[in-house]
Amino acid sequence: MTWVIEVTGLTKRYGGQAVVDGISFHVDQGEIFGILGPNGAGKTTAVECMEGLRRRDAGQVRILGLDPKTDGHRLHQRIGVQLQQAQLQDRLKVREALELYASFYPHPADWRELLERWGLAAKAGTKFGKLSGGQKQRLFIALALVGNPEVVFLDELTSGLDPGARRATWDLIAQVRNSGVTVVLVSHFMDEVEELCDRVAILERGRIAALDTPAGLVDSAGAQYRVRFRPLAPLDEQSLGALPGITAVSRRGEQVTVTGTGDFAAAVTAELARRQIVAADLRIEGRSLDSAYVALTGRSMDT
Amino acid sequence: MTGFSRLALTEAKLFLREKAALLGVFGLPVALVIGFGLIPGFSDPQKSLSGQIGTEYIAGLGIAIVLASLGLTGVPMVIGQYRERGVLRRLGVTAVRPLTLLTADLTVWAASALISVAMVVAVVRLAFHVPVPRAAGWFILAVVLGIASLFAVGMLAAAVAPNARGSAGIGWLLFFPNMFLAGIYFPTEDMSATMRQAGNFTPLGSALHAVRDSWMGIDPRPEYLGIMAAWALIAGALAARFFRWEQA
Numbered sequence: 001m002t003w004v005i006e007v008t009g010l011t012k013r014y015g016g017q018a019v020v021d022g023i024s025f026h027v028d029q030g031e032i033f034g035i036l037g038p039n040g041a042g043k044t045t046a047v048e049c050m051e052g053l054r055r056r057d058a059g060q061v062r063i064l065g066l067d068p069k070t071d072g073h074r075l076h077q078r079i080g081v082q083l084q085q086a087q088l089q090d091r092l093k094v095r096e097a098l099e100l101y102a103s104f105y106p107h108p109a110d111w112r113e114l115l116e117r118w119g120l121a122a123k124a125g126t127k128f129g130k131l132s133g134g135q136k137q138r139l140f141i142a143l144a145l146v147g148n149p150e151v152v153f154l155d156e157l158t159s160g161l162d163p164g165a166r167r168a169t170w171d172l173i174a175q176v177r178n179s180g181v182t183v184v185l186v187s188h189f190m191d192e193v194e195e196l197c198d199r200v201a202i203l204e205r206g207r208i209a210a211l212d213t214p215a216g217l218v219d220s221a222g223a224q225y226r227v228r229f230r231p232l233a234p235l236d237e238q239s240l241g242a243l244p245g246i247t248a249v250s251r252r253g254e255q256v257t258v259t260g261t262g263d264f265a266a267a268v269t270a271e272l273a274r275r276q277i278v279a280a281d282l283r284i285e286g287r288s289l290d291s292a293y294v295a296l297t298g299r300s301m302d303t
Numbered sequence: 304m305t306g307f308s309r310l311a312l313t314e315a316k317l318f319l320r321e322k323a324a325l326l327g328v329f330g331l332p333v334a335l336v337i338g339f340g341l342i343p344g345f346s347d348p349q350k351s352l353s354g355q356i357g358t359e360y361i362a363g364l365g366i367a368i369v370l371a372s373l374g375l376t377g378v379p380m381v382i383g384q385y386r387e388r389g390v391l392r393r394l395g396v397t398a399v400r401p402l403t404l405l406t407a408d409l410t411v412w413a414a415s416a417l418i419s420v421a422m423v424v425a426v427v428r429l430a431f432h433v434p435v436p437r438a439a440g441w442f443i444l445a446v447v448l449g450i451a452s453l454f455a456v457g458m459l460a461a462a463v464a465p466n467a468r469g470s471a472g473i474g475w476l477l478f479f480p481n482m483f484l485a486g487i488y489f490p491t492e493d494m495s496a497t498m499r500q501a502g503n504f505t506p507l508g509s510a511l512h513a514v515r516d517s518w519m520g521i522d523p524r525p526e527y528l529g530i531m532a533a534w535a536l537i538a539g540a541l542a543a544r545f546f547r548w549e550q551a
Contacts, residue, residue, distance in 0.1 A: 051396050073398060081396040086389030091320045096313060103309040104399045147397075 002065070004029045004151060004182045005050070009059035012045050020046045021206035022059065027199075032173070032183040034197030034214075036190075036293070042206040043186045044084055047153055050184070051081050064150055077106055080149030082140045084156050084186075090129030094120055094139055097128065098146055105147030114142040117172065133160035141169070145176065152176065155186040170195050194289040202296060210296045214289050219262055221292035227258045227265045229279035231272070243267045255281075306399035310407040318411055327372050328415050332365030332423050340431040352490055359434075359518055362427045364487060366446065367511040369419045371485075373412050374453025375460070375478040376471070381408065382461035383470025387550050401548055409458075413450050420446050437520030444528065445517050449510030452534035456506060458542035466550060481507040503527070506534040 005027035012020040020042040027033040035043045049056040052068030052075055061068055066075040088097055098111035115121045118138045123131065131139065137160045144152055157173065158166040173196060177183050187193050193200050194214045201211045210217055224247065231237075237256045241249045245264030250257050258268055265284055272279050318324060336358060339345055345357035352360045382405065385391050391401040427433035436442035457474060464470035482488065484502035491499050491508070502508035509530040513523035 053392065053395055076396060077398040079396070081393075083389065083393055083396070086393035088388075088393070089317055089385075089390060091317045092313065096316070100309055100313050101397065104306050104397045106398075 006062040011058040013057050023208050030180050031198045032177050032196050034193040034200035035186045036193050036200050037203035041203040043203050047186050078150050080144035080152040082144040082154045088128045092128045095124040101143050102146045107148050109148045118142045134165050151182045153184045190290045218292040221295035222261045223291040223295040225286035227284050229282040230254045232278040307403050314407050315411045328419050332369050335365045336362050336427050346431050358427050358431045362423050363514045365423050366420050370449045370453050371507050374457040376474045378457030379460040379474035380471040383467035387467040392549050416450050436518040438517040441517035441523050445513035448531035452506035452531040455535045455538035459538040462542040462546040481505050485511045
């Protein structure tokens with residue numbers, strides 16, 4: 001099995017301090033691979049070593065079989081990159097930017113179609129300096145895709161986008177992946193990673209604290225969460241306490257609350273079904289990557 | 304089209320959208336020669352200007368101003384901004400090198416300077432019957448070396464400056480003494496020997512001397528050409544050595 005991305009022991013130091021400290025992972029073709037972590041965890045540095053923008057101090061990196069350190073030029077023809085902080089020339093028009101970047105690649109995508117898809121058609125003649133933050137962001141994504149890349153690196157994909165545009169962007173990125181492109185997504189948004197990524201590496205102080213599917217991370221974190229429902233038939237709720245993973249069962253009025261870890265919600269609903277009890281107002285609370293992240297790293301993302 | 308020609312074309316377009324730059328590079332020198340050319344008697348040889356025709360002298364001045372403002376203010380300002388805003392970084396992850404953008408920009412600006420020089424020569428010839436530079440070969444060499452030396456100094460300013468403001472600031476700091484010592488504000492004929500000597504060592508001073516001499520049909524002194532070549536090589540090499548592609 002050859003991987004599209006192979007990273008082994010990647011290390012980058014600044015002033016003797018390892019900002020990226022021996023991380024290893026690989027990414028399969030057509031995956032959306034997330035790199036999640038707080039500010040300063042080394043996410044951007046790690047990705048920039050992979051893109052060939054920075055030179056690693058130790059370890060191995062192969063992207064599409066190419067070493068970004070020695071084969072950057074050939075690699076850059078086959079990858080697309082959206083950088084976190086990189087502006088364009090203020091007086092460059094949207095259309096010109098896409099046309100220009102398309103000319104850099106041997107087999108570019110149709111930039112007119114990208115304009116349409118990323119909602120920039122009406123802004124084709126607008127200068128970069130006159131675009132809103134969200135429009136700039138969508139242009140950056142379109143520029144990352146204009147070379148018909150096999151691998152796309154997206155660093156803080158949806159920063160500056162409003163909630164509606166974020167959703168739309170997620171849909172479009174899922175489409176990009178469905179066309180066979182491998183996507184590396186750097187993010188500090190839980191919802192984004194949970195929605196989009198097939199697998200996630202949680203980076204903390206330059207090291208991988210956990211690496212799994214979003215669901216796997218939630219399971220392995222062992223974070224407690226609650227299932228609430230209103231049984232429409234008489235239920236001896238304490239009998240549910242014997243199911244695996246459940247730590248507490250309580251009732252307030254008609255509402256039953258079951259607390260536990262792991263995938264106990266499925267056991268609860270299966271048990272209710274077996275007893276032919278309909279559960280109304282069923283809600284699962286706290287089972288998210290967010291709480292898993294806190295459980296895995298011992299701190300919340302915002303700090 | 305290759306990355307270079309596409310970039311050069313794009314940067315040329317962007318340059319044409321900068322109204323202030325256009326005015327400075329093309330409008331100002333032409334306005335200068337027309338304004339002075341209309342002064343009665345100015346198209347005669349002037350004793351105070353080593354016998355040079357007044358309008359011809361002003362034409363040389365206009366050319367020097369174009370070279371200085373492009374090289375010492377335009378180059379560091381734009382390059383500094385491109386670095387600070389991440390334009391260079393972004394190109395660093397494409398199949399085109401950021402160096403290609405710098406080369407494209409320098410090419411566009413050098414071409415603009417040459418067009419501006421040609422315009423000045425044409426205007427004084429057609430409007431005021433000032434002869435075209437009599438030592439044409441030396442004149443072209445003087446202009447080319449002037450461009451090379453001043454652009455190299457501008458690139459060095461951009462290379463060592465910490466950010467875009469610093470880059471533009473260093474450029475302006477170099478601009479005014481160069482203009483002063485080169486004799487833009489008052490002719491070197493009126494300067495003390497020491498000042499004149501100092502001016503000869505500036506790239507702009509040598510450029511103006513070489514342009515004036517070759518226009519009058521005198522072979523420019525080799526030291527003028529040598530000083531410009533030295534600035535071009537030394538500043539250019541230092542700029543290449545110390546240039547940072549991204550904001551620290």
